[in-house]
């Protein structure tokens with residue numbers, strides 16, 4: 001993507017976003033769509049190459065649909081349908097995405113670069129821009145916001161006053177360290193190797209068609225098809241190992257994977273080794289400062305969750321910033337960003353850590369016990385459905401109540417029930433409603449009749465339930481909108 005035009009950098013803005021990875025781009029596209037003044041700076045001159053996120057999960061697609069990116073990504077990627085766990089050729093567990101209640105029942109196989117390019121393109125279409133080759137150096141409090149020092153491509157340093165500053169600047173976040181927000185957690189000693197490869201035509205084992213964890217006492221192995229006919233191979237390796245060669249990848253597959261000879265690596269497209277850190281920021285906001293994406297949480301990439309969580313952090317924050325900056329909501333609404341997303345960060349780090357620990361067990365007896373337990377659990381009703389919902393992130397809810405088929409404020413409302421309406425609020429009325437009701441857009445609220453509803457629902461711009469049993473009069477709902485905000489009075 002080309003550098004941004006050389007227009008002067010604004011000296012003040014409502015929101016300064018630092019970092020144009022998937023999280024920062026999603027936030028910028030959302031704020032542009034909502035008409036919120038912001039500046040997005042990025043130190044790199046283009047979308048960075050390299051093997052990173054390979055999957056977009058259904059819940060992230062549902063949000064990206066609201067900003068007009070999901071269909072393009074689906075067209076650019078490949079639909080993955082299953083997540084499996086194997087012991088050699090033996091299937092221990094196979095979770096299917098087919099039955100997920102989502103317009104996007106798929107683990108979309110698409111590279112992070114493609115995702116970022118589509119987000120960047122959409123941002124430009126909406127009228128926004130990325131200020132590339134602009135680096136945040138520091139910022140200091142300037143009540144009620146901050147004044148940031150930003151280095152421009154020519155080395156000059158510019159002061160930018162921002163009412164809010166958002167750190168979407170990755171795991172080594174300058175925003176997080178400048179704000180003094182702690183990033184507690186651990187670094188795993190285990191080294192992992194990652195390679196994106198192309199197999200010789202027709203040689204790849206049929207067992208490599210699913211995204212699969214191979215549980216072996218030889219060590220962890222994860223394989224997945226990728227877009228463009230490639231495959232990803234991730235394995236735990238001894239410390240000091242170098243990036244794997246084609247022969248080493250074939251050996252990993254033969255010893256830990258399908259345990260069949262024949263999968264011949266024709267080309268290693270990228271290969272590297274990495275260590276996993278498992279950390280979650282102690283708080284996601286501090287006064288005018290917000291953290292999202294890897295700046296807020298980092299963990300094992302196994303399970304394909306990190307980028308997806310950053311996209312949803314952005315979705316949670318965008319409409320709240322808009323509501324506060326337009327006077328619809330009190331400033332305290334912004335506290336609910338931490339309240340809702342911090343438990344998601346902490347839960348994600350714990351879940352991926354447990355998966356990694358399970359997959360890297362080496363004691364043969366314990367490995368046998370683990371495999372037997374996983375195989376038995378997978379036969380229990382609903383276990384594989386639970387896992388698919390967990391991985392797809394459709395189970396994320398801001399309600400303390402369990403999903404029990406009734407309405408709870410804070411739970412996700414499936415767009416298969418109430419179609420997404422961009423970043424508007426939605427007042428969904430039962431088709432059985434007989435009184436007068438206007439439909440269409442009334443202020444920030446989109447009003448529509450929906451089949452199969454028993455009671456009117458008010459849905460937030462990020463797709464979560466704000467209230468149920470509300471008035472069928474859109475004007476009354478609009479007048480009382482502030483009372484339906486999270487953190488507002490009990491309802």
Ligand SMILES: Cc1cc2nc3c(=O)[nH]c(=O)nc-3n(C[C@H](O)[C@H](O)[C@H](O)COP(=O)(O)OP(=O)(O)OC[C@H]3O[C@@H](n4cnc5c(N)ncnc54)[C@H](O)[C@@H]3O)c2cc1C
Nearest residue numbers: 019021022023043053054136170293294301304306307308
């Ligand atoms: C090997 C690997 C495999 C992965 N697989 C998956 C997967 O399958 N699924 C998944 O969901 N996730 C996966 N992830 C994780 C995913 O890549 C990250 O979660 C994602 O990139 C985080 O996005 P982000 O926007 O928060 O941060 P980043 O992508 O790190 O973007 C941060 C941006 O901020 C910029 N920046 C930093 N400092 C400054 C500054 N001072 N000024 C201006 N700009 C700055 C950087 O240049 C960068 O562009 C994987 C990661 C790795 C390494």
